[in-house]
Amino acid sequence: MINIGVLALQGAVREHVKALQAPDVHVTIVKKAEQLDHIDGLVFPGGESTTMRRLINLYGFFEPLKAFAKNGKPVFGTCAGAILMANEIVGQTEPHLSVMDMTVERNAFGRQRESFEARLNMNRIGEDIEAVFIRAPIINKVGPSVDVLATYDGDIVAAQQGPFLACSFHPELTDDYRMHQYFVKMVREPALHA
Ligand code: GLN
Numbered sequence: 001m002i003n004i005g006v007l008a009l010q011g012a013v014r015e016h017v018k019a020l021q022a023p024d025v026h027v028t029i030v031k032k033a034e035q036l037d038h039i040d041g042l043v044f045p046g047g048e049s050t051t052m053r054r055l056i057n058l059y060g061f062f063e064p065l066k067a068f069a070k071n072g073k074p075v076f077g078t079c080a081g082a083i084l085m086a087n088e089i090v091g092q093t094e095p096h097l098s099v100m101d102m103t104v105e106r107n108a109f110g111r112q113r114e115s116f117e118a119r120l121n122m123n124r125i126g127e128d129i130e131a132v133f134i135r136a137p138i139i140n141k142v143g144p145s146v147d148v149l150a151t152y153d154g155d156i157v158a159a160q161q162g163p164f165l166a167c168s169f170h171p172e173l174t175d176d177y178r179m180h181q182y183f184v185k186m187v188r189e190p191a192l193h194a
Helices: 013-019 033-038 049-058 062-070 080-085 178-188
Strands: 002-007 025-030 041-044 075-078 086-089 100-105 115-122 126-134 138-142 147-152 155-161 164-167
Touching: 002 013, 002 033, 002 178, 013 025, 025 033, 033 062, 041 080, 041 178, 049 062, 049 080, 075 080, 075 178, 080 086, 080 100, 080 164, 100 155, 100 164, 115 147, 115 155, 126 147, 126 178, 138 155, 147 164, 164 178
Parallel strands: 002 025, 002 041, 041 075, 075 164, 086 100
Antiparallel strands: 100 138, 115 126, 147 155, 155 164
16 A cells, blocks of 8 residues: 545645556555655645745745755646745746756746637646646746656647656646556656656
């Protein structure tokens, strides 16, 4: 049995819990930093990154989350969750948790495209994957050890760096759970992504 947590400070938590279901997976709704000691992988849901950061500080999650990632435990950030993981955010002087070598730009699709759906072909994961974008960021630069998993209209919308996975969209809002299944595999077989 593996234990995967969903950070439950704000945002779309329930949908991630559902998307992670598998016979050998126990899902923990993480509300206290101590719970991180008992989990093998963690999902940062979408929501609002500045609000989530405020709650991370308020509930004493900042250092424990950094330590979790530093120990090489897999983390999967979706939308605002990906913003939390970036080591650079366009227009902000400081990043949040800085676990992936990438620059993100918030709300990068503009007003006309606040929310939309697209079908993506994703390296390592599969073809024709349904993706829901809601006030989504773009990953506009990645470092040499980051693999681009998907682009949309030429912009990077999913990337992986070893045990860390990030996407601009909300894979939990469709019933195509291939991205979650891929993350579960990363947690189950850490050696593959070390
Ligand atoms: N626009 C939000 C932010 O900047 C992210 C939106 C989302 O997670 N759907 O944090």
